Amino acid sequence: MTTTELNxxxxxxxxxxxxxDPELITLKAHRIIHCVPVVSYLANADGxxxxxDIARESLGSGEQTQVEVPxxxxxxxxxxxxxxxxxxxxxSIRSYLDQGMxxxxxxxxxxxxxxxxAYILDRLENSYTVEVVPGIxxxxxxxxxxxxxxxxxAENITILSGRHGDERILExxxxxxxxxxxxxxxxxxxxxxxxxxxxxxxxxxxxEHVSQSEQKIVHDVSTLEIEPGPYFSIFLVTPxxxxxxxxxx
Amino acid sequence: MTTTELNxxxxxxxxxxxxxDPELITLKAHRIIHCVPVVSYLANADGxxxxxDIARESLGSGEQTQVEVPxxxxxxxxxxxxxxxxxxxxxSIRSYLDQGMxxxxxxxxxxxxxxxxAYILDRLENSYTVEVVPGIxxxxxxxxxxxxxxxxxAENITILSGRHGDERILExxxxxxxxxxxxxxxxxxxxxxxxxxxxxxxxxxxxEHVSQSEQKIVHDVSTLEIEPGPYFSIFLVTPxxxxxxxxxx
Numbered sequence: 387m388t389t390t391e392l393n394x395x396x397x398x399x400x401x402x403x404x405x406x407d408p409e410l411i412t413l414k415a416h417r418i419i420h421c422v423p424v425v426s427y428l429a430n431a432d433g434x435x436x437x438x439d440i441a442r443e444s445l446g447s448g449e450q451t452q453v454e455v456p457x458x459x460x461x462x463x464x465x466x467x468x469x470x471x472x473x474x475x476x477x478s479i480r481s482y483l484d485q486g487m488x489x490x491x492x493x494x495x496x497x498x499x500x501x502x503x504a505y506i507l508d509r510l511e512n513s514y515t516v517e518v519v520p521g522i523x524x525x526x527x528x529x530x531x532x533x534x535x536x537x538x539x540a541e542n543i544t545i546l547s548g549r550h551g552d553e554r555i556l557e558x559x560x561x562x563x564x565x566x567x568x569x570x571x572x573x574x575x576x577x578x579x580x581x582x583x584x585x586x587x588x589x590x591x592x593x594e595h596v597s598q599s600e601q602k603i604v605h606d607v608s609t610l611e612i613e614p615g616p617y618f619s620i621f622l623v624t625p626x627x628x629x630x631x632x633x634x635x
Numbered sequence: 636m637t638t639t640e641l642n643x644x645x646x647x648x649x650x651x652x653x654x655x656d657p658e659l660i661t662l663k664a665h666r667i668i669h670c671v672p673v674v675s676y677l678a679n680a681d682g683x684x685x686x687x688d689i690a691r692e693s694l695g696s697g698e699q700t701q702v703e704v705p706x707x708x709x710x711x712x713x714x715x716x717x718x719x720x721x722x723x724x725x726x727s728i729r730s731y732l733d734q735g736m737x738x739x740x741x742x743x744x745x746x747x748x749x750x751x752x753a754y755i756l757d758r759l760e761n762s763y764t765v766e767v768v769p770g771i772x773x774x775x776x777x778x779x780x781x782x783x784x785x786x787x788x789a790e791n792i793t794i795l796s797g798r799h800g801d802e803r804i805l806e807x808x809x810x811x812x813x814x815x816x817x818x819x820x821x822x823x824x825x826x827x828x829x830x831x832x833x834x835x836x837x838x839x840x841x842x843e844h845v846s847q848s849e850q851k852i853v854h855d856v857s858t859l860e861i862e863p864g865p866y867f868s869i870f871l872v873t874p875x876x877x878x879x880x881x882x883x884x
Contacts (some may be wrong), residue, residue, distance in 0.1 A: 539749075
């Protein structure tokens with residue numbers, strides 16, 4: 387698009403609203419969410435949106451009506467269904483941007499670190515001015531809640547999904563000082579077994595619903611029930627008892 | 636300490652002030668920095684503190700005098716010198732906590748993700764009530780500034796220091812989809828060579844002074860001068876052109 391056309395269009399903001407506590411929104415995100423004419427976010431089949439819920443105290447105060455554009459996203463592994471939802475979301479957002487209205491797309495945590503904004507960005511970045519506002523990740527919030535250093539000096543950090551195969555998770559647990567295993571959920575029993583196999587059970591802590599009212603912290607994961615846990619959970623592994631340094635540098 | 640003794644002491648806050656833009660401070664950090672009676676931070680030999688500079692607009696407005704406790708930290712690799720500075724900082728902070736005054740220790744980025752608060756926490760966590768407020772990391776801010784997804788679906792992320800040996804950096808670049816190489820600084824020529832060796836030059840972007848007024852983004856790192864860069868810099872490597880999946884899961 388030419389500059390003139392860009393100037394006529396609205397700006398798309400990708401906004402990280404942080405891990406759950408409405409006070410963990412940045413001043414910049416708060417300002418933008420408060421004043422944009424259009425706010426969009428993912429919502430589940432019941433219409434509930436965690437991102438909107440986190441941002442509830444930042445939304446426009448009502449002097450000017452703020453349009454809300456929920457994007458229904460079903461929890462399923464079929465990427466074709468997810469991609470159709472993102473296509474449809476991009477179309478809705480485009481219709482507001484083309485009218486010169488600024489749109490804020492809200493994401494839990496950070497918009498681009500495993501964030502859903504990546505898929506909106508893929509579809510709109512070549513046609514519109516986009517600004518991304520980073521958010522507090524659940525990883526930082528978990529380290530803060532547990533009071534554990536997650537990375538010192540020349541240590542490494544690896545962040546991985548609890549959905550990986552045994553080999554990959556073990557490899558990472560054995561070779562990396564600091565490991566975050568995101569959203570273990572139903573994989574919790576398997577992750578506990580892998581932590582034991584890697585000799586890192588004592589280095590791990592486990593958190594659910596970080597920074598939210600129902601937050602739970604388990605400092606000794608050997609006391610954790612060997613059964614599935616909720617989706618919004620995380621294992622943090624830090625070198626409390628184990629010296630990990632395969633490379634010796 | 637008993638609960639009674641804890642109640643008499645002040646609370647120690649470890650506060651992340653984010654990567655540089657004063658607007659990337661969270662609402663919670665802003666509130667605490669504004670109202671605590673004592674603020675502490677690391678400063679260089681000239682008395683300059685980046686953390687204090689980032690938080691300048693959040694500091695107390697003057698109705699009540701806010702005590703500032705700078706901790707001089709020389710840039711050197713001798714951990715004994717750093718440890719003596721942290722010992723001395725902990726002693727100063729302790730003297731205010733023991734008078735029942737709350738103290739906020741400010742850190743650039745996040746307080747516990749490669750943050751200096753870890754070393755203050757080590758020294759004081761067993762004696763005082765501590766609350767940690769996470770901050771926006773330079774990694775999230777760099778992904779936002781570059782407009783690049785840093786982690787999608789089942790991908791992994793590794794965060795490592797530019798000070799590591801060649802073998803470790805190469806191993807990570809070859810096996811991990813998303814890699815942040817923190818503070819390459821004088822190691823920049825070596826990192827560029829390793830990116831080329833790993834076949835990931837096209838996947839990399841390079842940023843200096845993220846979110847600050849002198850921010851610089853280089854999307855095509857093959858255009859980057861093969862010479863040392865500033866300390867506050869970062870390489871972000873994301874799977875733009877390369878499919879990395881050694882484990883096949």
